[in-house]
Amino acid sequence: MQLPLSWLHDYIRPEIDVRQLADRLAMTGTEVDRITHHGVPAADGFVVGKVLTAEPHPDADRLRVCSVEVGDGEPRTIVCGAPNVAAGQTVAVACPGAVMPDGTKLGKAKLRGVVSLGMILAEDELGLGAGHRGIMILDDALAAGTPLGDVLPISEEVLELEITPNRPDCLGVYGVAREVHAATGAPLAPAPWSEDPGAIGEGAPAGIEVVVESPELCPRFTGRVFEGVTIGDSPLWLKGRLMAAGQRPINNVVDITNYVMLLTGHPLHAFDLDRIAGGRLVVRAAGDGETMATLDGQERILDAGMCLIADGDGPTSLAGVMGGQRSEVEQDTTRVLLEVATWDGPSIHRTASRLGLRSEASARFEKGLAPEGCMEAQAVATRLMLELTGARLVPGTLDVGSAGVQAPVIRLRDARVSGLLGTEIPRARSAEILTALGFICSEAQDGLDVSVPHWRRGEVTREADLIEEVARIDGVDALPATLPLNRTGLPGRLAHAQRLRRRAEDTLAGLGLLEIVGWSFAAPDLPDRLLAPVGDPLRDLVVLENPMSAEQSVLRSSMAGSLLDAAAFNRDRGQPDLAIFESGAVYRRGGGALPEEHHALGALLTGAVRTATWAEPDPPRADVFAVKGLAEAVLGALRVPFTVRAGERPFLHPGRAGEMLSGEVVLGVFGELHPAAAANWGFEEPVALLLLDLGKAIAAAPEVPAYADLTTFPGMRQDLAVIVSEDVPAAQVAELVRRTGGELVAHAEVFDVYRGEQVGEGRTSLALHLEFRAADRTLTDDDVAPVRERIVAAIRDELGGELRG
Amino acid sequence: MIERIGQIRAEAEAAICAAGTTAGLEELRVRYLGRKAELPNLLRGVAELDPQERGAVGRAANETRQALETLITDRGAQLELGELRERLAGDRVDVTLPATPPAPVGRLHLLTATRREIEDVFCGLGFTVVEGPEVEFVHYNFDALNHDPAHPARARTDTFYVEAPADPHGGEVLLRTHTSPMQIRAMEQQPPPIAIIVPGRVYRRDSDATHTPQFHQIEGLAVGEDVTLADLKGTLLAFAKAIFGDEREIRLRPHFFPFTEPSVEADVSCFMCADADAHAPRCPLCKGTGWLEILGSGMVDPNVLGAVREHGYDPERHQGFAFGLGVERIAMLKHAVPDLRLFYDNDLRFLRQFG
Structure with missing residues (x-):
């Protein structure tokens, strides 16, 4: 909300400067986005002038050479291009040295040979209005030389306030004044509605009937009728205020409704009473699919949740959101119905957002305004209508609905505070404090009994x-x-799983x-790019x-996508050698109401x-074994016992992919990306991936490692070389050795692989390091030899292998 | 005989002294002291000599042998030293060539590093760390957190909704817009007192230099019977000092959030211009205000506690504070990162600078 400081000063004038005021407001809950300036930077050099003579310019048809008295004794010559300038006018003058709103400094100017000592101003040149039809004509009662800043708001400081959604009362100048009162202690002037010049006559005014068919959507509807209205421009002070508050002046009646809304926080609407067909308004819910043309010229399609105001010819106003074209105040309007109503907040919010029609009015109504506010706005508007439009009030006030419920009384206990x-x-x-904010307090035994004001x-x-x-x-x-x-x-501490995640x-x-x-x-094409077939879990997209x-319309069903995206991004920026990882959630639609989220750890x-380097100009390239090494490092760090077997995935190279298991639980996969998938990210050379379900891995990790005595009785190391068929996986041989060897085999690992003539076609020689150990004694050859024989026998019987040489 | 021994000694000594290599020396050792050499043979033949001669010859031969052995050992040491020097001289490398790089140190992402730093601070303050789902029910994200049915954050222009059937209890499914749903979930699982923080990823429909549709928050919640707004201030002050430096101050400003009452925004004193008041108006960080907004917070609204009443939370008896801070915001302030989107580009040249 844009609040011109001078407007605030109508009601309160704290003895602090504008920055201090902004700070104080910020520290009491009204955020001040910034302090801006409207109009000219400084009022110096702007004065009231009297046009003594206005003669045609000798060399220019459209210019006039004026003699203008500005209070410094000597009339000065000013060349003016406005068509309406004439002798005898009281006008606004900028003298040389004055600085205009755009920052240019006025100097002496020579216009077609005549020196001009200043400028007679139009309203838009001072930010007082939008019109540039001619110069401003001021009240003749003003003396020449009067500083213009004393009579018109030409240089305004404006507070841009950010009003939190719970405070619609602060969307009005007087509401902010009340805040300033509580925050600074400065005295607050009586509310502008404390006197109502319209409180005459009983019942509703003649000439209009209003029926509220949907009281739940319209708790209160008030109206006053004005006759003999002359539509015209608003006075400059009013235009200036609206401009400084960010509103464009339209005409006196519309300006009054806007002015009163900005002052009281309660929106109003002016109907041309003669354009209300049948002199009857009906407030009702819209029918589904019903249409109406709003003020902005758009045809709107309504639904049953929206509230409208209709006359004999159909919808004429979208209640609380925007007026309709048919009943708008026009240049020839003479009878005005001034409507001030309250509307159901959620309904207004819904209507405004459905139609994409946020207005100053809907922004206020959607917060749920109090019905009492209607008459406050009527009071202020009535005074202005009478003062500024030449109107007569038709006695009576139309008032449908309730005036609001009794304010609740709340006990405020000292101890609770x-x-x-x-x-x-x-x-x-x-x-x-509460009294300053408008609450009514009375003493209670343990605190205060507080009545809440309607706003x-x-x-x-x-x-x-x-x-x-x-x-x-x-x-x-x-x-x-x-x-x-x-x-x-x-x-306070991290949970075990959180510590292990950090460790990984x-x-x-x-x-x-x-x-x-x-x-x-x-x-959504992520599964396609990862070559996932129909039914693949990667297709269970959220x-x-x-x-x-x-491009961002689903949630990732695999971390492969974001890793490859980041890899391609860097490759395209000349960074082709990559070692990256990510730790985060992966999402898949599952059986439950919420999707399945698991915490994944992925590496690429x-x-x-x-x-x-010069010593190693051609280092090895990343491959399946490089990522397998990462898998072993991570699972090793977590102390997760695991096995590895070949494990195909659609997006991985079928011959270069494996999976890690804890028992029968698959913890993750590793391998080289399928060349067809790699091509989808523009990669030609191998890309190796590790994808680990970190939740499952952590579940398989021991919470507390227990001590094992590995030093009292040393182990015995032996090597074993066997020849097996080349399709027997190395892990299977090692596993067989461990299984057959039983508890004496502490460790068995393949350290060499050989294929060649010496071992025969289709055969592989595997060499293993074995370590035998017992917890209670130092082993001897007599202990180990039979175990070794069992192992060799098992390799022969189960795998068709033989001991090598 | 003795004369011959003398001759051998003189000859051998000369040869040993003249030996130029350890290999040559070894030849001399074999020639003079080896099994087939003359001197050892003389010694072996001493027994056959005249008794008068035997003593003198034996002594002389023994002395000579010992003397030669010593001489060979000494000369050998000399030669070895020389040969080692020569060998090392041949091993010389250009030490100004580039080093063999050790495996490079990897880095945590700045967001992870910042999140952990914050987690550790709050662990030290007695909070435990809990996490919750990112795809969430409207119930937890809005309803139970006292959001008005018309609250604008619920709009489809602001919040991502998921294509899923609405749940009879949880309502529609959305991407959580804050980590606050875990306030409710955690209180459902743990009766008071409770002190938790909730780090995690959150989503809002917003994208420009200062907004990304996904970002990270850390929620805090402390509820008991005597947790006060002053405690919130003290907690945030401790946090600010830990993250931004011991000289920092905290300022609370009243604000509005649906799920706290009273609600406050917290500002930390600017760490860039704190010691140079004269330059403050031009401070690029705080723009001369001296304060940086870091988070929103407040006392848990009684309606929020009422939503978990059946889990032991009584709004008349229990009270506490909650806060929610943006990890990106903290990281940007602390490390002068100018654009939010840098976090999600994942350019290696960015990643290497932090963590």
């Missing part, structure tokens, strides 16, 4: 709300800083990988109903695994 805030605020101070009724309903009122004016800024006592009886991430970072944070969003773009390697 100090207990919630953690600081003492004396009862008298609470009462002072706060919507949001101050409980003791906590009153405590906030007290705290924000006096308390929050002076609060001590204390720490809560920890009454949970537990230390740290392991990859320690191995030289850079962590990325990718988008949870993905394009789909957004209202995405911002097609491509290009050289090490930086090339």
Whole structure:
């Protein structure tokens, strides 16, 4: 909301400068976005002038050479191009040295040979209006030389306020004045509606009938009728205020409705009474599909949740949101119905957002305005209509609906105030603050009984709300800083799973990988790009109903997508050797109401695994074994016992992919990206991926590793070389060795692989390191030999293998 | 005989001294002291000599052998030293060539590093860390958090909704717009007192230099019987000091949030111009205000506690504070990152600078 400071000063004038005022407002809950300036930067050089003579310019048809008295004794010559300038006028003059709103400094000017010592001003040149039809004609009562700033708001400081949604009362100047009153203690002038010149006559005025068919959508509808209205321009002070407040002047009647809305916070609407067909208005819910033309010229399609005002010819106004074209005040209007109503907030909000029609009115009504506010706005508007439009009020006030419910009384307990805030605020101070804000306080045994004024009724309903009122004016800024006592009886800490997640991430970072944070969003073709067949889990996408773009219209069903996106991004920027990882959620539609989210850890390697150096100009390239190494490092760091087997995935190279298992639970996969999938991200060389379900891995990790004695009795190391068929996986041989060897085999691992003539066609020689150990004794050859024989026999019997040489 | 021994000694000594290599020296050792050499043979033949001669010859031969052995050992040490020097001289490298780089140190993303830093601060203050789903019910994201049915944040222009059938209890499914739903979920699981923080990813339909449709928050919640607004201030002050420096101050400004009452925004004193008041008006960080807005917070609204009444929370008896801070905002302030989108580009040259 744009608040011209001079307007605020009509009601309150705190003895602090505008910055201090802004600070004080900010510290009491009314945020000030900035302080701006409307009009000319400074009023110096702008004065009232009297046009003594206005003669045609000798060399220019459209210019006139004027002699203007500006109060400094000597009339000065000013050349003026306005068609309406004439001798005898009182006008606004800018003298040389004055600075215009755009920052240009006025100098002496020579216009077609005549020196002009100033400029006679049009209203738009001062930001007082939008018109440039000619110069402004001022009141003749003003003396020449009067500083213009004394009579017109030509240089305004404006506070741009950010009003929180709970405070529609502060969307009016007087509401802010009340805040300033509470925040500064400066005296507050009586409300502008405290006298109502329209409080004459009983009942409704003649000439109009209003039926409210939907009282739930329209709690109150008031109207006053004015006759003999002359539509014309508003006076300059009014135009200037509207301009400074960010509203464009239209005509006197419309300007009055806008002015009163900005002052009271309650929107109004002016109908041309003669354009209301049948002299009868009906407030009702719209029919589904019903249409009407709004003021902005658009044809709107309505639905049953919307409220409209109709006359004998159909809808004429979209209630509380926007007027209709048919009944608008026009240049020839003479009879005006001034409507001030309240509407159901949620319904207005829904209507405005459905139609994409946010107006100043709907922004206020959707917050739920109090019915009492109707008559406040009527009072102020009536005075202005009478003063500015030449109108006569038809006696009576049309008033349909209730005037509002009795304000509730809330007990504010002293103990609760100090207990919630953690600081003492004396009862008298609470009462002072609340009273300044318009609440009515009476003493109670343990605190105050507080009545809520109608303009706060919507949001101050409980003791906590009153405590906030007290705290924000006096308390929050002076609060001590204390720490809560920890009454949970537990230390603050990470859970086991959270510590292990950090450990897993740290392991990859320690191995030289850079962590990325990718988008949870993905394009719907992610499964296609990852070659997922029909029925693949990657296709269980979580789909957004209202995405911002097609590229971000689903949630990722695999971390492969965001890793590849980041990899391609960097490759395209000349960074082809990549080692990156990500830790985050992956989303898949499941059986439940919410999708399944699991925490994934993904890593991607491509290009050289090490930086090339003069000593190693051609370092190895990332491949399946490089990512397998990452898998082993992470699972090793978590102490998760796991096995590895070949494991195909649609997006992985069928011959270069494996999966990690804990028992029968698949923890994740690793391998080289399928070349067809890699091509979808523009990669020609191998890209190796590791995708780990970190939740499952952590579940398989021991919470507390228990001690094992590995030093008292040393182990015995032996090697074993066997020849097996080349299609027997190495892991199977090692597993067989461990299984057959039983508890004496502490360790078995393949360290060499050989294929060639010596071992025969289709055969592979595998060499294993074995370590035998017992917990209770040092093993001898006599202990180990039979175990070794069993192993060799098992390899022969189960795998068709044989001991090598 | 003795004369011959003398001759051998003189000859051998000369040869040993003249030996130029360890290999040559070894040849000399074999020639003079080896099994087939003359001197050892003389010694072996001593027994066959005259008794008068035997003593003198044996002594002389023994002395000579010992002397030669010592000489060979010494000379050998000399030669070895020389040969090592020569060998090392041949091993010389240009140490100004580039090093063999060790495996490079990887980095955590700045958002992860910042999140962890904040988590650790709050762990130290007695909070535990809990997490919740990112795809969430309207019930937890809005309803139970006292959001008016017409609250604008619920609009489809502001919040991502998921194509899913509405749940009879939870209502529609959306991407959570804040980490606050976990306030409710955590209180459903744990009776008071409770002190938690909730880090996580959140989503809003907004995209420009200062908004990305996904970002990260950390929620805080402390509820008991005597947790006060002053405690919130103290907690945030401790947090601000830990993250931005011990000299920081905290300022609370009244504000409005649906799920706290009273609600406050918290500002931390600017750490860039704090010591140079004269330059403050031009401070690029705080724009001369001296304060940086860091988070929204307040005392948990009684209606929020009422939503978990059946789990042991009584709005008449229990009270506490809640806050929600943006991880990106903290990271940008602390590390002078100018554009939010840099976090999600994941350019290696950005990633290497932090963590």
